Every structure is written in structure tokens, then in C-alpha cells.
Amino acid sequence: xxxxxxxxxxxxxxxxxxxxxxxxxxxxxxxxxxxxxxxxxxxxxxxxxxxxxxxxxxxxxxxxxxxxxxxxxxxxxxxxxxxxxxxxxxxxxxxxxxxxxxxxxxxxxxxxxxxxxxxxxxxxxxxxxxxxxxxxxxxxxxxxxxxxxxxxxxxxxxxxxxxxxxxxxxxxxxxxxxxxxxxxxxxxxxxxxxxxxxxxxxxxxxxxxxxxxxxxxxxxxxxxxxxxxxxxxxxxxxxxxxxxxxxxxxxxxxxxxxxxxxxxxxxxxxxxxxxxxxxxxxxxxxxxx
Numbered sequence: 001x002x003x004x005x006x007x008x009x010x011x012x013x014x015x016x017x018x019x020x021x022x023x024x025x026x027x028x029x030x031x032x033x034x035x036x037x038x039x040x041x042x043x044x045x046x047x048x049x050x051x052x053x054x055x056x057x058x059x060x061x062x063x064x065x066x067x068x069x070x071x072x073x074x075x076x077x078x079x080x081x082x083x084x085x086x087x088x089x090x091x092x093x094x095x096x097x098x099x100x101x102x103x104x105x106x107x108x109x110x111x112x113x114x115x116x117x118x119x120x121x122x123x124x125x126x127x128x129x130x131x132x133x134x135x136x137x138x139x140x141x142x143x144x145x146x147x148x149x150x151x152x153x154x155x156x157x158x159x160x161x162x163x164x165x166x167x168x169x170x171x172x173x174x175x176x177x178x179x180x181x182x183x184x185x186x187x188x189x190x191x192x193x194x195x196x197x198x199x200x201x202x203x204x205x206x207x208x209x210x211x212x213x214x215x216x217x218x219x220x221x222x223x224x225x226x227x228x229x230x231x232x233x234x235x236x237x238x239x240x241x242x243x244x245x246x247x248x249x250x251x252x253x254x255x256x257x258x259x260x261x262x263x264x265x266x267x268x269x270x271x272x273x274x275x276x277x278x279x280x281x282x283x284x285x286x287x288x289x
Contacts, residue, residue, distance in 0.1 A: 005166060030204055042057035056088070128169070
């Protein structure tokens with residue numbers, strides 16, 4: 001199951017999630033990929049004289065998935081190739097984020113209708129798609145949902161994050177909203193960590209995070225977390241990428257290995273510093289031997 005958080009504040013839009021994917025009574029894994037960077041390329045019509053096209057749009061969108069992994073990954077893989085080979089039709093096609101979302105919706109609608117009768121509720125998924133709109137010169141975000149209370153089921157997509165807003169999706173939604181209501185200054189990664197650590201919902205694994213850079217491309221980041229010793233002293237940093245500690249254990253780099261090169265967010269830096277200060281204060285007061 002899942003907790004996905006989509007947030008817009010001023011000019012910054014981000015997608016965050018946990019890393020747990022469940023397989024019913026069979027168990028779960030804690031390194032499932034739920035936030036993606038999806039490249040999109042849109043070309044001009046082919047010139048009759050030169051047989052060439054011009055690249056008019058080349059950006060990376062953000063995609064987050066909630067619910068059925070089978071449905072979500074089918075949509076993701078289906079649109080991945082398509083979105084890199086688009087061509088607009090002059091006077092008919094708007095080169096816009098809504099047009100891209102509409103194309104993704106056609107795939108989403110088909111997979112939902114096809115998987116619905118086979119997998120029923122467990123075949124349903126939600127998607128969050130976010131990207132730069134050249135027509136409006138801003139980041140726009142859409143949610144893809146399906147109403148299973150109506151028969152036949154009704155897939156739809158709607159724009160979200162039109163103003164500054166934080167939205168929650170998945171089995172951890174209610175707890176996420178509860179934490180956010182109590183602590184509105186908490187970042188999505190803080191909220192996700194609290195929900196994961198609660199153990200009360202089927203949300204788990206590592207933290208996933210992506211946001212748009214200054215060129216309006218959606219980038220995936222690792223997340224720097226930390227671990228304390230039993231006495232409260234700092235033990236070590238944990239550099240996680242979608243649930244995997246990429247510089248430890250199976251992923252500890254050998255001499256002849258490639259280096260896994262990712263930028264990391266440090267959402268808990270101030271917390272680490274405060275806990276270290278508290279520890280040394282207790283040490284000076286003689287509370288720790």
C-alpha cells in the first residue's frame with residue numbers, strides 16, 4: 001500500500017512517497033518505485049522538402065503511482081515510449097500539459113477498463129502527473145482516478161495543485177492528513193517518516209522524493225536519513241534511494257564498481273544537529289555515563 005504526497009508551494013512542486021508494495025497475503029517489498037521521472041519529446045511536423053523535424057518540447061515530467069502496481073506499471077511502461085515520440089499537428093494540437101495528460105488518460109482508461117473485470121478493486125490505481133506547460137508557462141499537475149462505486153466504473157482526470165496545496169493519496173492518507181493538520185509546517189518527507197514509523201498502516205520502506213529544477217525538469221533525489229545509538233548519540237547517516245541504502249550492504253561499492261551518482265535531500269539536518277546537542281548536554285550534566 002502507499003502514501004503519496006503531492007505538494008505545491010509558490011513555484012515549487014514536489015512528489016513524495018514511501019517504498020512499500022504489498023502482494024496481498026503473500027507479503028511485501030520495501031523497495032518499490034512509486035515516483036518516476038518521465039521524459040517527453042514533442043516534434044514539429046516532418047518537412048516535406050528535407051524530411052526533417054524540429055524538437056519543440058523536451059522535458060521530464062513527474063509521475064507518482066498509487067494502488068495496483070500491475071495497472072500503474074502497465075500505464076507507465078505504455079506511455080514511456082509514446083511520450084518520447086510525439087508530433088503536433090499545426091492548427092489542431094495544443095502543445096500543452098493538458099494535451100499530454102489527455103494522451104496519458106487514454107492509456108489509463110484502457111488499462112483500467114481491461115484490468116477491472118479481471119482484478120476488480122485490486123486492479124485499480126491512481127496516478128499523479130506533473131509537468132511544465134509551455135502554453136501557460138508553468139508547472140501543472142493532474143490526478144487520474146476511478147470511481148468504483150459506479151457501474152460501469154468511471155475513470156477521470158482533473159487538474160490539482162492549482163493554488164498552494166498539499167494532497168494525500170493511498171492507505172496512509174488519513175494519518176498523513178492528521179499529522180499535517182497538527183503540524184502544518186512539516187515537510188512531506190517528515191510526514192512520510194512519521195507515518196512509516198507509526199507502524200499502524202501498510203506504509204513502509206524508504207522515502208522517495210522528486211521535484212522540478214530551474215529548467216522545469218522533474219528530478220529524482222535520494223534522501224539522507226540517520227540512525228541513533230541506544231544512548232541517543234549519533235550513529236550513522238543513511239543514504240536511501242527508493243528504499244535501498246545504496247552505499248551499504250549489497251550496494252557497498254567495490255574498488256572496480258560504478259559509483260551510483262545521485263543528489264540527496266537533507267530534510268533532517270536540523271533535527272540531527274539538535275539531537276546531537278541534546279546528547280552532549282546530557283553528557284555534560286552527567287546523565288549519561
